[in-house]
Structures are given as C-alpha cells and as structure tokens.
Amino acid sequence: MSMSTAAIRRRPVRVLLLVAAIAASVYALLPLAWAAVGAFRPESDIFRFMDPLSWQSFVPVPFTFDNVRTVLESSFPLALGNSLLVTVLTVVIGLAVCIPAAFALSALEFRGRNVVFAVILVSFLIPFDSIAIPLSSTFRTLQLQDSFLGILLPGIANGLAIFQLRQFFLSIPAELKEAARIDGLGWFGIMRRVYMPLATPAIIGAALLLFVFQWQSYLWPLLVAPDPQFVLAPIAIANYAGEHSVAYGAIFLAGIVTALVPLAVLLFTQRYFTASIATTGSKG
Structure with a gap:
C-alpha cells in the first residue's frame, strides 16, 4: 500500500475527529457564552430564555450596562x-x-x-x-x-x-x-x-x-x-x-x-x- 493511499484512507478519520473536537468545544463553551450574554441582560431577564433554548438565549436582548x-x-x-x-x-x-x-x-x-x-x-x-x-x-x-x-x-x-x-x-x-x-x-x-x-x-x-x-x-x-x-x-x-x-x-x-x-x-x-x-x- 502506497503512502498516498494510506493518507487518503486516514483522511475521513481525521475529518471525523476534527468534527468531534469542534462539537465538544462548542458544547463546552455554551455555558460560558450564556453567562457572558447574561452579564449584559437586565437582572429580571437573565433566566427568561432558558427553556426552551432559542437564539434569544445567546443574544443580549434587551442590552444593558447595569451589571457593568x-x-x-x-x-x-x-x-x-x-x-x-x-x-x-x-x-x-x-x-x-x-x-x-x-x-x-x-x-x-x-x-x-x-x-x-x-x-x-x-x-x-x-x-x-x-x-x-x-x-x-x-x-x-x-x-x-x-x-x-x-x-x-x-x-x-x-x-x-x-x-x-x-x-x-x-x-x-x-x-x-x-x-x-x-x-x-x-x-x-x-x-x-x-x-x-x-x-x-x-x-x-x-x-x-x-x-x-x-x-x-x-x-x-x-x-x-x-x-x-x-x-x-x-x-x-x-x-x-x-x-x-x-x-x-x-x-x-x-x-x-x-x-x-x-x-x-x-x-x-x-x-x-x-x-x-x-x-x-x-x-x-
């Protein structure tokens, strides 16, 4: 088996590992992203969009600097x-x-x-x-x-x-x-x-x-x-x-x-x- 053939066969495995690593990173960063968004929400709205999750859960609307x-x-x-x-x-x-x-x-x-x-x-x-x-x-x-x-x-x-x-x-x-x-x-x-x-x-x-x-x-x-x-x-x-x-x-x-x-x-x-x-x- 040539080196190029082996590299081609390993490529799908590398792609899957890369996708898995990216998915794990995103999953790990979601709580941090939610906390960062919550830092710029009014206190009454921090837990408002927790269930169900939506785009508003990760976008500070409304936006405020009160916490700052x-x-x-x-x-x-x-x-x-x-x-x-x-x-x-x-x-x-x-x-x-x-x-x-x-x-x-x-x-x-x-x-x-x-x-x-x-x-x-x-x-x-x-x-x-x-x-x-x-x-x-x-x-x-x-x-x-x-x-x-x-x-x-x-x-x-x-x-x-x-x-x-x-x-x-x-x-x-x-x-x-x-x-x-x-x-x-x-x-x-x-x-x-x-x-x-x-x-x-x-x-x-x-x-x-x-x-x-x-x-x-x-x-x-x-x-x-x-x-x-x-x-x-x-x-x-x-x-x-x-x-x-x-x-x-x-x-x-x-x-x-x-x-x-x-x-x-x-x-x-x-x-x-x-x-x-x-x-x-x-x-x-």
Missing part, C-alpha cells in the same frame, strides 16, 4: 488588583524558594534526600482545605492575619512545583554539573548558569502552577484576611450573593473577567507548560 456599573462601583476592582498583587508576589517568591529546593533534591547528594523528597510528595497530596482552619489559627497567633503576607505564604513552597522542577533537573546530564565544578563554579553558580537556562520550560510551568494555585484561592484568604481592604477576586464575586438576593449579572461579569486573566497567561505560555509536563517523570 454594579461591578465597577463595588469592591471588585480593588479585589482584582489585590489578586494580581498577591499572585505576582507568590510567583516571584515561590520560584525563589522552589528552584533551589528542586536543585538541591536533584543535583546534591546528602543523607535523607529521599526522605525530604517523600515529604514534599505527601505535602501536595494532602488537600489544602483540610489543614486551612488549624493553619489559620497558627497565623493569627503569629499576628499574620489581615495582611498580604499571610495570604501568600502558604502558596510559596508548592510541592507540585518542586516535584516538576526536580524531575526536569534530573533530565539534565550530570556531565554538565561535573564540568562546571571542574571550572570552579559553586553550587549556586551551577544552578544559575547551567540548570536554570536549560530549565526555562519547567520554570515557566512551575510559575503557572503557583499562579493558578494562588489566583483561584478562596477559603484561605477568607479565613486569614477577612478585612475588606484585603479582599481577593473570588471572595468579591461570592459577595454578590446576599442573604435575600443574588446579583447574577454581576457574578457572571466578574467571573468572566477573573477567568480571562489565567486564560490569557496560559495561552501565552502553553508551549512551555506542555514541554515541562512532557519531561516530568522521565527520570526518578
């Missing part, structure tokens, strides 16, 4: 700025902690290294919500409540980010480390001049993990920083649901704006993230 004004006049702009600040600080400080930790666990030989690595593995297997309440009590004892430092500290030493970086560092040939040692570089110099330039995809992947962990955090900032000046975006969105009424339009609009930030970051860095994931687990 509600969001802009609320605490959401402050909360969005707080989330950006806390997340950027978490990524920068978190990488400063995770990169040396991963380098030590991959390049240095010391007694108990495997034990330390096992503890790190266990740390990201335990759901954070299960320890959030006792941890918040400790933070209050240390006078870290109602502060940005208290919000970002738990997100700095991310076990999954350390694991991912370590696995990438293990894939770097040991001969490069030995050659750098012969040339007189210390361990910090080897990490900075040899490992880090080669590990750009893994570092970006770890930064994404730190970013997403902090950006979507809800329970922890709610426990440790209830002061309104430290409110983050997820909490500000939840505040639109009151005891007697729920501002669905404002929730939809603020939720979409909040989701667009990590979406833009992920789209910009997806090839680096894919490359970092591809090497994870390649060497133990």
